[in-house]
Amino acid sequence: MQAAQTTVDSAEVAKFEAMAAEWWDPTGKFKPLHMMNPVRLDYITRQIAGEFDRDLDAPLPFKGLRLLDIGCGGGLLSEPMARLGATVIGADAAERNIPVAQIHAEQSGLDIDYRHTTAEALAQAGEQFDVVLNMEVVEHVADPLAYLTACRHLLKPGGLHICSTINRNPKSFAVAIVGAEYVMRWLPKGTHEWRKFITPDELYGLLEQAGLRPVDKKGFVFNPVSWRWSISDRDLSVNYVTASVKPA
Amino acid sequence: MDNPAIFYICEGMTEMSDILIVGGGLNGPALALALARRGMRVTVVDALPETVRKNAAFDGRAYALALASKRLLERIGIWSRVAGHSQPMLEIKASDGRAGEGPAPFFLHFDAGELEEGPMGFMLEDRFLRRAFLEAMDDEPLITQVEDRVEAQEVDATGVTLQLASGKALRGRLLVGCDGRDSGTASRAGIRRTGWDYGQTALVCAIGHEKPHHGIAHQFFMPPGPLAILPLPGNVSSIVWSETHENAAAINALPDAEYLEVLRPRFGDFLGEISLKGKRFAYPLKLTIANRFVGERLVLIGDAAHGMHPIAGQGLNAGLRDVGALVDVLSHAARRGEDFASSLVLNRYQEWRRFDVATLAAATDLTNKLFSNDNPLLRAVRDVGMGVVGAMPGLRRGFMREAAGLTGELPELMRA
Numbered sequence: 001m002q003a004a005q006t007t008v009d010s011a012e013v014a015k016f017e018a019m020a021a022e023w024w025d026p027t028g029k030f031k032p033l034h035m036m037n038p039v040r041l042d043y044i045t046r047q048i049a050g051e052f053d054r055d056l057d058a059p060l061p062f063k064g065l066r067l068l069d070i071g072c073g074g075g076l077l078s079e080p081m082a083r084l085g086a087t088v089i090g091a092d093a094a095e096r097n098i099p100v101a102q103i104h105a106e107q108s109g110l111d112i113d114y115r116h117t118t119a120e121a122l123a124q125a126g127e128q129f130d131v132v133l134n135m136e137v138v139e140h141v142a143d144p145l146a147y148l149t150a151c152r153h154l155l156k157p158g159g160l161h162i163c164s165t166i167n168r169n170p171k172s173f174a175v176a177i178v179g180a181e182y183v184m185r186w187l188p189k190g191t192h193e194w195r196k197f198i199t200p201d202e203l204y205g206l207l208e209q210a211g212l213r214p215v216d217k218k219g220f221v222f223n224p225v226s227w228r229w230s231i232s233d234r235d236l237s238v239n240y241v242t243a244s245v246k247p248a
Numbered sequence: 249m250d251n252p253a254i255f256y257i258c259e260g261m262t263e264m265s266d267i268l269i270v271g272g273g274l275n276g277p278a279l280a281l282a283l284a285r286r287g288m289r290v291t292v293v294d295a296l297p298e299t300v301r302k303n304a305a306f307d308g309r310a311y312a313l314a315l316a317s318k319r320l321l322e323r324i325g326i327w328s329r330v331a332g333h334s335q336p337m338l339e340i341k342a343s344d345g346r347a348g349e350g351p352a353p354f355f356l357h358f359d360a361g362e363l364e365e366g367p368m369g370f371m372l373e374d375r376f377l378r379r380a381f382l383e384a385m386d387d388e389p390l391i392t393q394v395e396d397r398v399e400a401q402e403v404d405a406t407g408v409t410l411q412l413a414s415g416k417a418l419r420g421r422l423l424v425g426c427d428g429r430d431s432g433t434a435s436r437a438g439i440r441r442t443g444w445d446y447g448q449t450a451l452v453c454a455i456g457h458e459k460p461h462h463g464i465a466h467q468f469f470m471p472p473g474p475l476a477i478l479p480l481p482g483n484v485s486s487i488v489w490s491e492t493h494e495n496a497a498a499i500n501a502l503p504d505a506e507y508l509e510v511l512r513p514r515f516g517d518f519l520g521e522i523s524l525k526g527k528r529f530a531y532p533l534k535l536t537i538a539n540r541f542v543g544e545r546l547v548l549i550g551d552a553a554h555g556m557h558p559i560a561g562q563g564l565n566a567g568l569r570d571v572g573a574l575v576d577v578l579s580h581a582a583r584r585g586e587d588f589a590s591s592l593v594l595n596r597y598q599e600w601r602r603f604d605v606a607t608l609a610a611a612t613d614l615t616n617k618l619f620s621n622d623n624p625l626l627r628a629v630r631d632v633g634m635g636v637v638g639a640m641p642g643l644r645r646g647f648m649r650e651a652a653g654l655t656g657e658l659p660e661l662m663r664a
Contacts, residue, residue: 026592034592041584056583059287080585107405108587 009142023074023097024104029188032180033076033136039220039229040135040241041080044162047216047243048131051160060085068129068154070119071137075101075112082110086131090114091122120146123153130156134163135241138203139196148210155246161212164220164241168197172238175222200236212244264419265291268410270398270433271426272301275550275567277381279424281324282575282661284390286582291418292385293410295397302382308454308526309374310486312337312465312478314565316662318370320572323661329380335481336367338463367463371478371486394418401436403544407589422589424574425548426567429536429555437543443536443555448473449496451489452529454480455511458520461485468514475514484525489514490533500530541601542594547574554605566605572659573600600657 022028045056054061063085069078072090074097082088082105090101095116105112115122119134132154141147151161166176173194181189198206204214219232220239267283269276272294280290294301313321313334321327385391397413401423408423425433434441450473461479468475473490480486489511491499499510504524515522536555541548550567577597581588 037592038580038584038586041586045584057286079587082585083587084585109406 009140023076023100030074030076033073036220036222036229036239037076039231040077040164043218043220043231043241044077044081044133045084047162048160051243051245052130056084062086065130066128067131067133068122068127069133069135070151071135071140072101072114073097075104075114077133077135078112078114079105079108079110081133082112083108088112089122089127089129091117091119093118119150119154123150127154128156128159129154130159132159132161134161136164136166138163139165139192139198144198145206145209148206148212152211152246155212157246157248159246161207161244161246162241163203163207163244164239165203166192166197167236167238167240168194168199168202169237172197175238200240200242203242207242207244211246213247214242214244216243217241264407264421265289265392266420267291267422267424268408268418268420269293269424269426270410271428271550271552272296272298272382272393273426273428273550274377274381274564275571276424276426277385278320278324278326278568279426279549279571279574280391281326281381281384281388282320282571283578284388285324286575286579287390288578289390289392291392291394291420293394293396293398293412293418295395295413297395298382298393302379304375304378306373306375306454306526307529308486309452309529310454310478310480311372311374311377311564313370313372315367315369316572316658317565317568319663320568320659320661325384326377326380329384330372330376333372333376333481335371335479336463337369337371337465337479338367340368340465340467342467342469344469369465371465371480373480398432398436401433403546408545421545422578423546425546425552426550427552429534429551431538431548431552433546434538434548434552437546439543439548440539441536442539443534446533446535447492448490448533449493449500450531450533451491451496451500452487452531453527454484454486454525455515456484456523456525458483458522459518461519468516470514477515483519485519487511487515493532496530500528504528537605541598542591544591545589547594547597549574553601556605569604569659569662570601572661573597575661576659604657 023030025031026034048054048062048065049056052062052065061084062081065086067081067086067088069075069081069088069090072078072092073094075090078088078090078101090112092098092101092114093116098114098116101112101114105114132151134151138144138147148163151163155161166172176197177192177194181191200217204217207214217236218241219234219236220229220241221232221235222229222239266288267280267290269280269290269292272292276292276294280292283290318327321330385393394412396416398410399413400411402409402411403423407419407421410418410420410423412418423433425431425437427433455477460483461477463479465479466475466477468477472492472495474488475490476488478486478488490496499507502510507528508522508524512522534555536551538548538553541553549570551563553570554566556563556566574597577593577600578588581593586593
């Protein structure tokens with residue numbers, strides 16, 4: 001499939017293509033995402049349950065919800081969402097991620113529609129969703145405002161948009177680039193460019209400009225003593241997440 | 249078993265359970281009940297016929313259930329079935345003693361009145377607990393019980409298959425081994441064990457006595473090994489009497505009357521005349537820990553993961569803590585939509601439990617070494633130590649909370 005008009009930086013796509021086969025190895029290159037995934041899923045599931053009045057203890061709580069996972073990679077978020085009953089479309093601009101994700105979903109007995117496409121192309125095609133997951137993508141795009149505007153077009157009125165990224169300050173430079181890429185070697189060097197990071201205030205501003213109403217923000221905090229991630233109300237200094245709604 | 253044929257949907261195919269549990273003793277049924285209450289389909293396999301397990305007569309074996317364990321049993325609908333047979337432990341008295349001299353003055357005294365949570369634990373006979381588990385499983389539609397022996401287990405990308413002695417097969421997404429310290433589930437998965445022999449054997453039996461015990465448990469630290477006297481309903485106590493392997497073998501070979509003669513000076517006369525009730529048991533004290541608690545689509549709990557020294561009745565309590573931890577890990581994963589049988593999820597259980605078990609094994613081992621000794625210097629050290637602990641309410645409450653199973657990261661099923 002040809003992505004018509006796109007804001008994806010092609011050099012960024014190439015970097016992730018090289019890493020695609022390693023998606024599902026919990027001890028491989030994507031170990032930090034696997035470690036962080038439980039808190040990301042805790043946040044996402046609670047936000048969706050709250051917005052659409054679903055009971056997470058019931059079987060298939062997200063049944064009937066159409067969900068788009070942008071930058072789906074190997075399907076680390078798409079698969080849990082499908083397991084909870086959502087109708088999931090996983091989109092990735094890196095072509096090689098699609099067969100990796102498809103094969104894994106089949107092995108897991110899950111029906112997920114993975115597509116090599118972009119948010120912009122889906123918006124142009126008139127696709128609409130109840131939930132758009134936009135996790136760790138916005139810091140990699142060339143034009144964040146154009147990209148978030150496309151995300152708004154992808155939502156049904158009253159739809160939920162969850163967007164996580166990395167803050168821009170000396171600490172995030174130390175933790176996310178020096179720490180994660182150089183000291184711990186969790187991520188390949190050059191995964192992130194610090195100047196592309198966005199502060200929570202800037203992101204709230206961009207979301208509003210894009211026509212979305214921000215409703216919540218939380219920090220994802222890594223504790224090097226307990227070696228665990230947790231969700232924080234106050235500490236948004238490095239990794240953080242926002243929820244915003246498309247006005248009805 | 250009602251109808252084993254229901255496992256076959258069609259030729260060669262078996263119905264998929266969420267969880268396959270091997271071992272229908274205590275931890276297996278506890279896990280099955282807890283998971284069924286969260287909507288999971290569970291199959292429990294045990295080779296021993298249910299009628300045999302259900303109709304055991306009084307034999308004197310009993311458990312000291314920590315408060316945390318009692319809470320878990322309440323939440324899975326077991327406590328209401330056994331509460332009438334339980335004896336609360338209101339006080340624990342620990343003291344130093346030497347055979348022939350009787351117990352020395354009490355050095356350590358734990359009184360439940362000091363602990364806001366109430367009694368530190370409850371004594372309960374093995375037979376009542378087993379029967380309650382079996383009856384509760386019969387009443388739970390999501391649990392299938394299978395009387396059969398496991399011959400082989402196979403893991404593939406989507407699940408686990410158990411081949412049974414009868415020729416039937418069972419299939420599930422996750423296999424849990426609750427089959428004791430000689431766990432076939434663990435050895436079939438190639439999981440090795442590390443073990444220590446304590447050089448002691450525990451003699452276990454029920455003792456009737458003239459005077460009431462007032463709900464007080466006693467632990468006498470004797471040079472050959474500790475003697476625990478644990479209150480059962482009525483004028484009966486369960487004893488765990490540890491001796492060197494040689495002594496224990498000699499004592500255990502004695503007829504009942506002479507067995508009592510050897511016990512009497514150790515037991516003392518504070519409860520009046522004593523008599524034997526039920527059967528006599530002997531258990532060699534060995535610590536055996538599996539090198540891994542998890543494998544591919546596989547989890548070990550209870551003695552299959554860690555067969556522990558039963559010095560403080562911690563074996564079952566540690567097993568129920570495994571149950572609570574595994575239920576937390578699996579149900580949190582299910583709420584997030586994670587694949588609960590994935591190594592990522594199962595490793596969380598292993599991380600959680602290995603830490604607790606290592607701590608407990610080390611503490612139990614050390615307590616036993618310190619107290620099973622006739623070295624005058626060590627005796628002096630521990631007497632001073634017991635005096636210090638006894639004199640400081642804060643420290644004493646710490647020990648009591650440990651004994652009640654209230655320390656460490658508590659699973660949700662064990663919280664107040």
